[in-house]
């Protein structure tokens with residue numbers, strides 16, 4: 001028997017331990033006489049497509065994953081561009097907002113502040129400790145651009161891990177979605193009788209830090225082979241937990257480092273397109289960020305480190321970046337600044353606060369404009385027209401998620417730039433026709449890199465995730481465009497190729513881990529690139545047919 005069918009979570013222990021196999025291979029008598037895999041695949045797709053609302057599709061797919069993971073991943077991998085917006089961004093945003101209402105059965109671990117002092121014991125309740133290789137951990141404090149959603153953040157961990165399986169072939173039972181519940185400051189949730197989390201405000205910073213020390217230690221004891229991805233922690237915690245723990249445990253922060261990697265990659269391809277139109281070299285790019293939080297600063301750091309790699313001095317590299325936050329341009333004489341903004345704060349401006357984005361663009365003359373601000377519509381007609389006036393091909397990336405918070409939509413960017421825009425957004429948008437040409441939006445979302453980073457780090461058994469490993473993932477992604485994709489002016493590869501791309505990224509990550517001496521799988525050092533790529537592909541899990 002390949003799948004144990006049981007509606008009970010405690011019996012689900014057994015199910016999670018078994019490699020999910022096709023429903024049609026169950027013993028005689030347990031399925032209808034004419035159940036046939038390929039027809040059932042069509043049946044599942046038809047059931048999915050019969051639903052009008054994306055949230056209904058999300059619920060259907062969650063249940064399919066629970067009942068028949070093999071079929072879920074089979075049809076997911078075969079229909080990636082249809083499935084990713086349903087199981088991941090943007091629909092996962094709605095799933096988080098409604099989680100306490102649409103909840104059927106748990107799919108991950110809930111570790112709460114009430115477990116403090118006892119976290120190891122609780123973690124040992126996970127049904128598949130030995131196989132666990134990757135956990136996505138959130139505390140729900142900054143879910144996409146939707147704010148503090150408390151325990152309703154769980155679908156983010158689940159959605160990211162589904163992409164690890166679909167996009168990088170991580171075994172389903174090796175994934176551990178985790179939501180930490182230390183309270184929420186979301187008043188509406190606290191008053192909602194169906195809310196599934198602790199009914200208390202978030203604990204103090206000191207209490208949270210103590211909790212995280214115990215949590216991380218116990219995670220390393222209970223799951224010694226586990227890589228951790230921190231996800232959607234509010235800004236201060238995102239930076240502080242990354243720096244506190246990154247040299248002690250194998251982990252990375254997706255919003256800071258994953259986003260840095262994916263945006264650098266798209267920027268490099270976009271800069272080639274813009275340079276073909278303007279003749280401006282990469283070293284003359286001027287990059288303006290709307291949003292100076294974990295993602296904005298994470299991407300800025302990644303770009304700076306890349307510019308340094310190209311031979312710029314640290315100061316020259318930093319001078320390429322301008323940040324704008326909710327109070328306008330970030331500069332030294334503006335007054336007190338949050339720690340994470342200081343490095344990029346400008347010293348070459350000391351006038352009155354500059355808050356209007358068009359004025360800021362006029363002052364800086366950026367070649368690229370990135371939005372990580374959660375400010376829906378901030379890239380309005382005047383902004384896009386100004387960018388198009390000063391650039392032959394403006395690079396405009398509204399990266400905030402979900403769709404409802406995007407700084408602009410693709411159709412607007414095309415229309416207001418008269419088709420000149422080089423565009424990538426955090427959430428997906430449909431292609432557009434302009435002057436008889438089809439224009440394609442890129443999706444600048446960390447989903448392109450975290451599966452490959454995870455796969456590489458797991459196979460190398462990396463003891464830590466270094467900056468160079470993240471950079472290698474970024475450059476590997478940038479180089480992965482095919483001639484056909486380049487001819488269409490794409491800045492990211494087609495998502496349908498994610499498995500091939502994840503394998504390539506994993507190769508770059510493993511090689512870099514080896515150079516930096518953080519690989520525990522030292523046997524992989526003997527393999528040449530062809531053999532290593534074959535090894536990586538051979539390790540990727542596939543749903544059976």
Ligand SMILES: NC(=O)c1ccc[n+]([C@@H]2O[C@H](COP(=O)([O-])OP(=O)(O)OC[C@H]3O[C@@H](n4cnc5c(N)ncnc54)[C@H](O)[C@@H]3O)[C@@H](O)[C@H]2O)c1
Nearest residue numbers: 144145235291292293294295325326373400401426445446
């Ligand atoms: N595309 C991706 O892969 C990706 C990755 C990570 C984050 N994001 C998205 O980026 C957004 C921000 O995430 P974060 O982790 O940096 O959040 P954050 O809370 O750390 O930062 C938000 C930033 O936006 C700024 N901001 C708020 N209002 C503003 C305004 N009116 N004008 C200018 N700036 C304003 C804040 O000052 C802050 O600097 C979210 O929507 C998130 O979903 C996208």
Ligand SMILES: O=C(O)C[C@H](O)C(=O)O
Nearest residue numbers: 089144232255401445446
């Ligand atoms: O989850 C996403 O779609 C990307 C990113 O991690 C985010 O926080 O927005």
Ligand SMILES: [Mg+2]
Nearest residue numbers: 231232254255
């Ligand atoms: Mg995130």
